Amino acid sequence: MSQKSLHLRLGIVASLFALFLVLYAIPTFVFAPSNVGNIILSPKFWPYVLAGLTAIIGVALLFNALTAASDVPFEDEETVHPEGSTPWMRLGALAVIMVLVMFGLPRLGMVWTAMLAFAACAFLFRTRHPIAALVCAVIVPLLLYAFFAHVAGVAIPQGNFVRLP
Amino acid sequence: MSLMDSLAAGFSLVGNFEAFFMLFIGLVVGVVAGAIPGLSATMAVALTLPFTFSMTPINAILLLLGVYKGGIFGGSIPAILIKTPGTPASSATILDGHPMAERGEAGRALGMALYASCTADAVSNLALILFAGWLASFALNFGPPEFFALILFSLTIIAGVSGESLLRGALSALAGLLLATIGLDLVYGTNRFTFGDPNMMGGLNFIAVLIGLFAIPEIIAMAWNPVAHLGRTRALGKSRCSFADYAKSFKSIIRGSMIGVFLGSIPGIGAAPSAFLSYSEARRTSKNKANFGKGEIEGVAASEAGNNGVAGATLIPLLALGVPGDVITAIIIGAFMVHGLQPGPMMFVLNVDIIYGLFIGLIVSSVFLLVVGSVAIRGFKFVADGPKRILMPGVLVLCIYGVFAVNNNIFDVGVMFVMGWVGYIMMRNRIPAAPFLIAFILGPLLEDNFRQSMLMSGSDPSILFRGPITWFFWVLTAITVFAITRSTLRKRVPLS
Structure with a gap:
């Protein structure tokens, strides 16, 4: 990827996002009391200023991209394809693990969810030490539970099934 | 309160085993984390933060400062041994450090890196002690318009210099400012972007955002390429850094320390530019100019002095003005807030014991760094060879526990995951995360002072x-924008 194409892409996204903020998000999701007479003191003023500045930066990025003379790729651009042919699938799997963690935390409890997440990630990252990974998957969440629950006094979620002391 | 009274108050806080032990542990954690490529000093400080919730404020902040200082030095170890900087600030150390390692002089290069780091750290701490109080007494005259102009200037310079492009930095800062508007309005208490969710009425949790931005993207990056971290570790070799080596490089070390202090005290510049400037000044003035880039020990000394000279100086704007000098001090400002402290000029009036306690701790940290660093150099092989594909899942689990512990709220874990993906997208699109986080912290202050x-x-x-005072900061802001825009335009039109 070159700076020109990156700025073109970012400029389009920033400009569209600014439009979305001004036309939809701020009027819909920012509430101002009806008795505010002066716009400068309104809760909507600051978001509008930021949306305006985002639009200006978006236009500047587009201008920068459209007037750039060269289209040279970044020097440190990743040229070799990552290990295996499925980097996007690994990213997707990690996203699924994160979603499952959110579902698991209130139901299974933090310790058991963390154990499963640890093991799943270690295998997703193709660890060369599967036994060590499984041992760590059990020990690390337990140690963290011991610290946060018994030293820091945090009420770690226990879940609906197995409760720890 | 006289200086002696302030010092006595500081001693009463830190004059115990626990405080110095925390500082020591912080340095160990920082050096180890800095030495592991992929675990930056920033990530180490962010991940240590949740462990400090149950500590006293002084112990908590000493622990984090230890991680910070240890992390900056620790980054030089992989830079020299495996040509991979542990932190961006160590990039300049590679230039001469790795060629020395290839010649079998890694032990000598690492020794010089350690001595230069400790010297620069001591100089930087001294500058902090001398200037922070003076700046704070000056800042006591600031009102909302002065603070508005100061924060605007800080954001401008942070957006401009913390990445490759002013426009991308500004976009990042604006995104941070926008995210900071989520929650109840500061004056009228009406909802802004809360979508009716009570979890969002207090705004997004700062620690969830910062861990999401700085730790989770590294885990996602490992999913993208699980073998990116693999490299070849060089042996230490038999030669060691001698006193003659240190004496020969002393001028460059002191110059680099001064450069670090000067650049570190300006919000946003950070350690990497300081290290490169110190390196280039050393090369310009050295008798061995031709050896630079081929394994010149003075080059290692200069770059390490440059990046460690920043460590104490970045605390000057943090403590005196309440403005973080870089992303790590932005995290440390969060630690102050978690413990009910508000850095800034009033802290020198209300919490002078903590300020002087920190100064005492920082002076001791330079000595501890020497001890911890010497051991770390020898033990690096074990750290570098640790399986990263087990470490990263451990980091994920630590993030989940740490973020939950802030408010006992699972919603914060979700915020962290979302911010992690935002951070990863920013990383892939070369948008710097530092302006985002600093703007997220300074955004409410900026708006509050404006209103x-x-x-x-x-x-x-x-x-x-x-x-x-306001004119001064407006002029600085204008000069910064002008200078950065000019340098950007010059890059676009190559001079023939």
Whole structure:
């Protein structure tokens, strides 16, 4: 990827996002009391200023991209394809693990969810030490539970099934 | 309160085993984390933060400062041994450090890196002690318009210099400012972007955002390429750094320390530019100019002095003005807030014991760094060879526990995951995360001071230019924008 194409892409996204903020998000999701007479003191003023500045930066990025003379790729651009042919699938799997963690935390409890997440990630990252990974998957969440629950006094979620002391 | 009284108050806080032990542990954690490529000093400080919740404020902040200082030095170890900087600030150390390692002089290079780091750290701490109090007493005269102009200047320079492009940095800062508007309005208490969710009414949790931005993207990056971290570790070799080596490089070390202090005290510049400037100055003035880049020990000394000289100086704007000098001090400002402290000029009045306790701890940290660093150099092989594909899942689990512990709220874990993906997208699109986080912290302050100014003046914007202090910061902001824009335009039009 070159700076020109990156700025073109970012400029389009920033400009569209600014439009979305001004036309939809701020009027819909920012509430101002009806008795505010002066716009400068309104809760909507600051978001509008930021949306305006985002639009200006978006236009500047587009201008920068459209007037750039060269289209040279970044020097440190990743040229070799990552290990295996499925980097996007690994990213997707990690996203699924994160979603499952959110579902698991209130139901299974933090310790058991963390154990499963640890093991799943270690295998997703193709660890060369599967036994060590499984041992760590059990020990690390337990140690963290011991610290946060018994030293820091945090009420770690226990879940609906197995409760720890 | 006299200086002696302040010092005595500081000693009463840190004059115990626990405080110094925390500082020591912090340095160990920082050096180890800095030495592991992929675990930056920033990530180490962010991940240590949740462990400090149950500590006293002084112990908590000493622990984090230890991680910070240890992390900056620790980054030089993989830079020299495997040509991979542990932190961006160590990039300049590679230039001469790795060629020395290839010649079998890694032990000598690492020794010099350690001595230069400790010397620069001591100089930087001294600068902090000398200047922070003076700057704070000056800042006591600041009102909302002055603070508005100061924060605007800080954001401009942070957006401009913390990445490759002013526009991308500004976009990042604006995104941070926008995210900071989520929650109840500061004056009227009405909802802004809360979508009716009570979890969002207090705004997004700072620690969830910062861990999401700085730790989770590294885990996602490992999913993208699980073998990116693999490299070849060089042996230490038999030669060691001698006193003659240190004496020969002393001038460059002191010059680099001064450069670090100067650049570190300006919000946003950070350690990497300081290290490169120190390196280039050393090369320009050295008798061995031709050896630079081929394994010159003075080059290692200069770059390490440059990046460690920043460590104490970045605390000057943090403690005196309440403005973080870089992303790590932005995390440390969060630690102050978690413990009910508000850095800034008033802290020198209300919490002078903590300020002087920190100064004492920082002086001791330079000595501890020497001890921890010497051991770390020898033990690096074990750290570098640790399986990263087990470490990263451990980091994920630590993030989940740490973020939950802030408010006992699972919603914060979700915020962290979302911010992690945002951070990863920013990383892939070369948008720096530092302006985002610093703007997220400074955003409410910026808006609050702006609206207070408008309330004071009856909405007359001329109050923002009301005196020499505001003019000073407006002129600095204009000069910064002009200088960065000019350098950007020069890069676009190559001179023939």
